[in-house]
Structures are given as C-alpha cells and as structure tokens.
Amino acid sequence: MKLELGKKCLLEHFEFKVDRSSKTRYEVSCMGDGCEWRFKAYAIPGGSLFFVKHMNDRHTCSKTQTHPHFRQANPKVLGQFLKEQLKDSGRIYRAKEIVKDFRQRFEVEITNLQAWCGKSHALELLQGTTRDSFAKLPIYCYNLKLANPGSVTHILVDEQGRFEMVFVALGVAIRSFMFNLRPFVIITAAHLKGEFKGTLFLAVGMDGNNQILPIAYGIGKSEDGESWTWFLSKLRDCVGEKANMAIISDRANSIHVGVRNVFPRVYHGLCCRHLMMNLRLLSSKKSVRGTMVEDM
Structure with missing residues (x-):
C-alpha cells in the first residue's frame, strides 16, 4: 500500500505527510497548504491486509512546483x-x-x-540480496561443474555451518594451464566493498604472448596466512606442482606463509611493480622527513 502511494506521488508530482501511522491505521494528507487530498486506510481485523476507508483524490493545491529532494x-x-x-x-x-x-x-x-x-x-x-546469494552458493558450484566439466569448487564453513571461504577453478582454465601456459602463477588479493566485506583471492597464469588467464579465484573473510594456505592447497590439488614452476606475488607476509606451507619447493618471486611502488613510497617519506628536519 505504501509502495503504491509512493508511485502515485511520483507520477502525479505531489508529496504527502503522514498524519497517523500504526499497526491498524494509516492516514496521510497532501503537503500543499490547505489541500483537501486525503487518504485513510485501516487494517482488516485478524489479518495483515489493509483496506481503503476514505480517499479524496482531488487536489486543491498547486502541483506545478517541483519539490526538491522528493520525500x-x-x-x-x-x-x-x-x-x-x-x-x-x-x-x-x-x-x-x-x-x-x-x-x-x-x-x-x-x-x-x-x-x-x-x-x-x-x-x-x-x-536477490547478498545474504540470499550466499545461501545459493552450493547450488551455483554444482551447476558450474555441470556447465564446465572438470571444474573444481570447495566451500569452507565453520563448526556452526557459517560461510568461511570458497574456492573456484574452471575446468577449461585448469586444462589451459596444464597444457598451454607457462609454469608461472601470479597470485594476489583485493578487498571487497560489499555488505559483508571480505577478500577476493586470485591466481592467474600467463601464455607465450604475455596475456593472462584466470586459473582460480576465491572469497574469504581476510587476507591472512591461514586463508592463503587453504586457497593455495586447493590450487595445488588442481594443477599440482609443475617442473620449474614459479609463483609471483607482492611482499605480503600472509602470502609468504601460504606459499611456504603449500609450495615449499617452488620458486617464490616478488612483483617488480610492487617493489618499485614501495621504493617510491619509501623515498617520498624520507624526502618529507628531510624537509621537516631542515625546516626545524
């Protein structure tokens, strides 16, 4: 009922104020000075439905003015x-x-x-809501395996059955890495900004033309050593440990812990771009400190 009233206001260019509102009655009137537009509705006893008892749908005010911030x-x-x-x-x-x-x-x-x-x-x-999407995650993983044979999915829950992490690797991406791409995996994480926050984990490969292909992705609560260890262990179950394999990442200590636990014999290198950005940040901080000392 409130939704239909709001749509009517938007279409007919007027605003109303609530005179009375309770579980059993709802009365509103037009915001215009002296306007006779009225709406009254009451709840049906013993139910959740409302019926319109009175409605004067005639305006005696001017509706030519566009109200700012339409209420x-x-x-x-x-x-x-x-x-x-x-x-x-x-x-x-x-x-x-x-x-x-x-x-x-x-x-x-x-x-x-x-x-x-x-x-x-x-x-x-x-x-649907984000909460509903989490509830449908097992169905999504099941249908993903049917649509893309060879796909691997894992859902980690706590002792009370609440979501902890999810891992997804598409079958076609796994086969591409095993037979066509370099033995080279780049891993990173990004913080999510949705209702439940969390962290997106990502592992990508690189082909002969230096083009990247996502191998696996996952979502967890935070970027820590335990989360990276779980994610990388599932990745290893998919692609194994190839000869001359290398993993590249930033300098996050949590990634170092995960790689050391899961891929102890694989070469772990650091991303040159991240190193360059860190060096620039460090040099800028030193220059700011030097300027402050000279000023003093």
Whole structure:
C-alpha cells in the first residue's frame, strides 16, 4: 500500500505527510497548504491486509512546483521504476544519470544518495540480496561443474555451518594451464566493498604472448596466512606442482606463509611493480622527513 502511494506521488508530482501511522491505521494528507487530498486506510481485523476507508483524490493545491529532494522517492519506490533499466546487466547506470533521468521523466528532484539507494534496491529485486546469494552458493558450484566439466569448487564453513571461504577453478582454465601456459602463477588479493566485506583471492597464469588467464579465484573473510594456505592447497590439488614452476606475488607476509606451507619447493618471486611502488613510497617519506628536519 505504501509502495503504491509512493508511485502515485511520483507520477502525479505531489508529496504527502503522514498524519497517523500504526499497526491498524494509516492516514496521510497532501503537503500543499490547505489541500483537501486525503487518504485513510485501516487494517482488516485478524489479518495483515489493509483496506481503503476514505480517499479524496482531488487536489486543491498547486502541483506545478517541483519539490526538491522528493520525500516519497524512497529506495523501494525508486527501485520499482529503475529495475526495468537495470535489466541490461551491461549498463553502468550511475547516480548522476538516475538523477537526470528522474528530472526529465517525472520533473522531480532527487539526491545522489536517493538515486544510489534506489539502484541498490532495484538490483536486489532483480538479483536477490547478498545474504540470499550466499545461501545459493552450493547450488551455483554444482551447476558450474555441470556447465564446465572438470571444474573444481570447495566451500569452507565453520563448526556452526557459517560461510568461511570458497574456492573456484574452471575446468577449461585448469586444462589451459596444464597444457598451454607457462609454469608461472601470479597470485594476489583485493578487498571487497560489499555488505559483508571480505577478500577476493586470485591466481592467474600467463601464455607465450604475455596475456593472462584466470586459473582460480576465491572469497574469504581476510587476507591472512591461514586463508592463503587453504586457497593455495586447493590450487595445488588442481594443477599440482609443475617442473620449474614459479609463483609471483607482492611482499605480503600472509602470502609468504601460504606459499611456504603449500609450495615449499617452488620458486617464490616478488612483483617488480610492487617493489618499485614501495621504493617510491619509501623515498617520498624520507624526502618529507628531510624537509621537516631542515625546516626545524
């Protein structure tokens, strides 16, 4: 009921205020001074449904003014209008574009925050929530093995059955590394910014043209030695330990612990780019300290 009222406000360019709201009644009126538009609804006894007892759908105010920061444009209302545009998964629909589209389409002003929250809700309507996605992870892994034969997946849970880590290696990527790529694995990790945070673990190979191919990926709670040891142990089960094999990474101590535990005989090198960036950062810090000493 609230959703339909919000959509009606957006389409007809007016705002309402809540006069009374409880578990049994819901009464709202137009924000315009002296406007006679009213809506009253009551709950059906013994149930969760509401019925409209009174509604005066005639406005006596002027609706020509576009209200800034449209108050009825909450995430649920905006999500209903945005989900059609977001069905194209390849489209990048930014908050500024949403604000502009609503200004042109509905002649109302919304903030970037309202647009972002509405987009997030629309994506949940189309794709489900992040929590639901975690619950469907075993089904995803099962279907992945059916669609791509030879794929390897592992899900690690704690004693209470809660998610800890996941490992995924596509069958075609495993075969490509074993028979076509160099015995060369680059590993890294990146921090996630979603609702549950976490860390993305990645292992890639390199072919003769210096082009990379993802071999395996995984998600865990944090980048520590225990997580890297578990991820690399599953990677070793997939690709083994090839002759003259090398692993390249940054200088993270957690990676060093994982490689030492799982691949003790494999050469572990450091990424030159990371070393260069670390040296630049170190030299800049020294120059700043030197300047401070001279000033003193």
